[in-house]
Amino acid sequence: MNPTTFSELNLPKALLQGIDELGYTELTPVQQIALPLTLQGKDVAGQGRTGTGKTATFLITIFNHLLSKEPKQGRTGQHPRAVIIAPTRELVIQIGEDAKKLAKHTNLKLHTVYGGVDYEKQRKAFEDGVDVLIGTPGRLIDYLKKHCYSLNRTEIMVLDEADRMFDLGFIKDIRFMLRRLPKYNERQSLLFSATLSHRVMELAYEHMNNPEKLRAEEGELTASGITESLYHTAMEDKVPLLIHLLRQDNVERGIIFINEKRDGERVARQLARYGFKVGILSGDVRQKKRMRILEDFSQAKLHLLVATDVASRGIHIDGVTHVFNYDLPDDAENYVHRIGRTARAGSTGTAISFACERFCFGLPDIEIYIKRSIPVEGIPETALDIGKPTHPEATAEGLKSEDRAAQHAKKPNNAGRPRRPQRRKS
Ligand code: ADP
Ligand code: MG
Numbered sequence: 001m002n003p004t005t006f007s008e009l010n011l012p013k014a015l016l017q018g019i020d021e022l023g024y025t026e027l028t029p030v031q032q033i034a035l036p037l038t039l040q041g042k043d044v045a046g047q048g049r050t051g052t053g054k055t056a057t058f059l060i061t062i063f064n065h066l067l068s069k070e071p072k073q074g075r076t077g078q079h080p081r082a083v084i085i086a087p088t089r090e091l092v093i094q095i096g097e098d099a100k101k102l103a104k105h106t107n108l109k110l111h112t113v114y115g116g117v118d119y120e121k122q123r124k125a126f127e128d129g130v131d132v133l134i135g136t137p138g139r140l141i142d143y144l145k146k147h148c149y150s151l152n153r154t155e156i157m158v159l160d161e162a163d164r165m166f167d168l169g170f171i172k173d174i175r176f177m178l179r180r181l182p183k184y185n186e187r188q189s190l191l192f193s194a195t196l197s198h199r200v201m202e203l204a205y206e207h208m209n210n211p212e213k214l215r216a217e218e219g220e221l222t223a224s225g226i227t228e229s230l231y232h233t234a235m236e237d238k239v240p241l242l243i244h245l246l247r248q249d250n251v252e253r254g255i256i257f258i259n260e261k262r263d264g265e266r267v268a269r270q271l272a273r274y275g276f277k278v279g280i281l282s283g284d285v286r287q288k289k290r291m292r293i294l295e296d297f298s299q300a301k302l303h304l305l306v307a308t309d310v311a312s313r314g315i316h317i318d319g320v321t322h323v324f325n326y327d328l329p330d331d332a333e334n335y336v337h338r339i340g341r342t343a344r345a346g347s348t349g350t351a352i353s354f355a356c357e358r359f360c361f362g363l364p365d366i367e368i369y370i371k372r373s374i375p376v377e378g379i380p381e382t383a384l385d386i387g388k389p390t391h392p393e394a395t396a397e398g399l400k401s402e403d404r405a406a407q408h409a410k411k412p413n414n415a416g417r418p419r420r421p422q423r424r425k426s
Contacts, residue, residue, distance in 0.1 A: 002032045009035060012067040014105040015060065022101055028053035030216035031060075038190060039064055043211035045162065045191040045204055050222050050340025051316065054192040055098050058084065058158045061190065063103055065156060066131060072153075077109070077129020079153040084134040085177065086160040087170065089114035089287060090294060091314040095160065096134050108132060113139040116287025123148055137165075137173035144180065151180040155187055161313045162191035163200040163333065171203075178207050185209045194221050194340060195333040221336045221370065225343035228351045230363075230374040235356045238326060239270050240384040245324075245352060246276065246304070247386075253297070254322035256306045257338045259330060259359065267326060268306040268396035273389035280398035281307040293397050302397060312337040316344055325353035328362045332369035335362075 003009055004027055006019050027035065030048025038044050038061040048054050062082045071081055086092050096112035103110060113122045113135035122139065126148040133140070133149065143149060157178075159165045165174050181187055189208045193200075201213060233241055242256065256271075258264050261282040271278045279293035279302045296302045298317045305311065306326075312334055320342045329335050335353075342349025353374060355363050367373050 002036060003027060004032060009039065011060070011064055012106075015063045015067060015102065017105040018063075018102040019056075019060070021104065024053075024056065028056075028216075030054055030214075031057050033214050033216055035060065037212055037214070038188075041065070041188050043189045043208045045196055045201060045208070045211050045213045046216075047193060047196045047214065048216040049220060049224075050194045050337065051344025052216065052223065053345070054194075055095055055160070055314075056102065058160070058190050058192060059095075059099050059102050061188075062132060062156050062158070063106060063108065065188070066108055067106060069155075071155070078126065078149050080111075080130045080133035080149055080151070081154060082132045082156040082158070083140070083151065083154050083177075083181075084132070084158040084160060085137060085140065085165060085174070086134070087136065087164045087313055088310055088315075089116060089136055090281075090290070090311065091160065092134055092136055093291070094314065094316060099132060099134065103132075110134065113143060115139050116290075137170055137177065141173055141176055144177070151177065152182060154181050156190065157181055157187055158190045158192070160192055162193045162204065163195050163197060164193070164313055166200050166203045195336055197333075219371075222340045223343045223346075225346070225348035226339055226351050227349070228339065228353070228374050229377045230353045230355055231377055231379055232355050232360070233379065235358060237379075237384055238354050238356060239267060240386045241354065241379060242267075242324060242326060243271070243274050243386045244383040246271075249322065249350065251303070252321045253300065253317070253319050254304050254324060255311060255320060255338075255341050256304060256324040256326050257312065257329070258306060258308060259327040261308055263327070264306045264308065265396075265399055269399065270389075271304060271306070272394040272396040273392055274386065275390045275394070276304050277302045278304040278306060278396045280396055281305055281311050282398075283308065283310055284400055285398040289398055296397065306396070309334055309338070311341070315341060317341070318344075319347075320344075321349055323349065323351045325351070328353055328355055328359040328366065330359075330362055332362070332366045335366045336370065 005025055030046055030052050034044055034046045034057050066081055092112050092114045099110050108131045109129050110132045111125050111130040115138050184207055191204055261284045264280050264282050268278050268280045281290055281293055297305050323339050323342045339351035
């Protein structure tokens with residue numbers, strides 16, 4: 001029988017205290033099948049539906065190991081005992097925050113590294129020692145090459161969103177890191193995602209020690225509380241249709257996914273003009289701003305987020321009621337990850353997709369992948385008549401042009417502005 005509560009797992013007291021304070025008592029399905037193996041040190045590739053607690057699965061495994069086993073070669077701060085690799089900066093930050101809460105009553109040292117901010121600060125933190133290192137591949141490799149830390153005594157390696165990490169864009173970086181870790185049979189390797197394909201598993205087997213492939217809740221890939229629908233629409237009708245649905249559906253907190261960064265600005269600007277409080281999350285927005293926009297969105301200062309796939313993987317924000325695929329994603333896995341931003345941790349949500357003449361070609365692949373067809377809705381005749389902008393002057397957070405203007409205004413002695421002639425002192 002698989003355990004169903006955390007108290008059955010024989011975890012160190014300090015860790016149980018962290019789990020308890022987070023309010024977790026029952027194990028989620030993926031935790032039920034993975035933890036009995038991972039806690040014994042076994043390699044696992046774990047697939048579990050979106051929003052069902054995969055993060056806690058690997059974090060609890062790591063903390064249990066570090067608290068109950070002494071390192072073979074003694075402990076030094078520059079040899080992190082565990083390393084977690086994730087594809088986006090926001091996800092690294094989030095895993096770091098979850099880790100901090102779980103490890104609150106331990107004295108383990110955690111460190112997160114990611115691009116776009118605080119290069120020196122993140123580098124200096126290695127000097128204080130690190131037990132668990134969490135990062136994006138770029139920064140991890142950068143500090144590794146600068147000898148800020150070493151991987152040669154690392155006992156546990158985790159790839160979160162593993163299938164994404166084995167994609168073309170990341171595979172070279174991952175291989176670089178894997179080559180510097182202890183041999184596959186001298187470490188524990190853990191992989192997690194809501195979508196793990198055969199191709200990913202083949203790549204994974206090369207680097208793992210006879211891993212167990214686990215899949216919680218066969219069948220669906222996304223959580224059960226999502227209501228999906230699809231509108232066939234012309235490109236030019238997408239903004240009016242979106243605004244109509246936002247008004248009609250009483251959207252409390254919504255993420256609107258677009259495929260290309262430059263479309264994000266246009267869509268967000270339009271939404272702002274119709275009175276919605278909206279921010280943009282894409283690779284074009286400066287990192288500090290990205291973090292602020294995400295914070296404002298989770299505190300409901302912004303109601304909508306127009307985002308690229310930067311936000312499709314792993315990000316957990318409480319109370320996202322709606323996900324819109326303003327553009328249908330090019331690959332089917334991303335459909336699963338995008339709509340998985342709603343209905344997390346047992347809640348419910350709505351996912352609405354637009355199939356326009358440009359991006360509708362992805363639809364058959366998506367429906368084959370999710371093994372069902374998405375219910376099609378008709379567009380009511382009056383839906384596209386949304387009236388004139390109610391807030392013609394309003395703008396969205398994260399617009400590049402606004403960002404530049406704001407920075408420009410901050411600079412003293414603005415170049416280009418004629419200087420007032422200096423009065424000669426008499
Ligand atoms: P995913 O499986 O998509 O990686 P996360 O790990 O981000 O999902 O978890 C989603 C949410 O579920 C988080 O808010 C997390 O705190 C919560 N959670 C995780 N494990 C449990 C549990 N055993 N009981 C209750 N909530 C949990
Ligand atoms: Mg996750």
